[in-house]
Amino acid sequence: MTDLPRLLLVDDDEVFCQVLERALGKRGFQVIVARTLEEGLAQATRLTPEYAVIDLRIGHDSGLVLVQKLKELDVNTRIVMLTGYASIATAVEAIKLGAVHYLTKPADADEIVAALYKESGDPNVEIKEKPLSVKRMEWEYLQKVLMEHGGNISAAARALGMHRRTLQRKLDKRPVRE
Template identity: 80%
Template sequence: MTPELETDQLEHPRLLLVDDDPTFCAVLAQALEKRGFEVHVANDVEAGLALAERITPEYAVIDLRIGHESGLLLVKRLSELDVNTRIVMLTGFASIITAVEAIKLGAVHYLTKPADTDEIVNALHKDEGDTNVEIKEKPLSVKRLEWEHLQKVLVAHDGNISAAARALGMHRRTLQRKLEKRPVKE
């Protein structure tokens, strides 16, 4: 590696941004570039993988649900390509099981949308857990527990909606409708 290239990488680290919303990507990419990142954008898992193999990013911001695919697959593959890649999973469909799986697969942090650029950058650089995280007093609602269970079964079937629906004893379209709804907060 040439000294010029090595210095440029330190000044402008490569960041892979994968989300199926092109407008969101354009806005976030611009904000991240203003903070010194060299941003590379993909809007599906396959393009994200191809781009990651080509650029070997130092950082990655990956959406949990990319179209009908799971961003967890991309987190796993990015970690396999380079264990030093700092990955933040970003999602509008947060669940306990997907947060745990994202971390186990190699993400350093898990944020729910909407998250601002500063939160994302801070998460990319965060090395330790926070002992001051608020502990909720009341248990999760039945609707939230259902959402968590659906996510757990979906992860257990590698994101395959048809297989998860069979395991749950429900029609595939019913499961798809339930998954497309935003999760209940608590």
């Protein structure tokens, strides 16, 4: 048995998991990998990790659910939400649910470790000079409405007055940069 701190890594990207598992292992963690929401919850229940790195989108599931479940199991688990689909709405929800940080992909192991250990906010974070583009604002709004409806695409589509498949198509696209 090892005395290294346990870190649960939940992401559906196999190659990304392999690379990050190796890198975090070299940085002093015992890494437990899960590729689905259910597997992540099972591992967390069995091992009670001190740290977790959770992808926002795990297949068709929301990693936010796992953040909430991990905090219910142990309020001291330090969680970083990692995503290629960043939005203000999901960042706010991740923090409210108990994540200590929210990082966008690509993030390297050093950034992730720094985020796991970060104890407070940074008042010197850069404030953008340019407002968000109309396309980015639309994407952010869709994310907000989706979160308000508990991640239910059908309910969010009804609230937005659009067809469910149209909303799915818009959400499946990577967010436009600012």
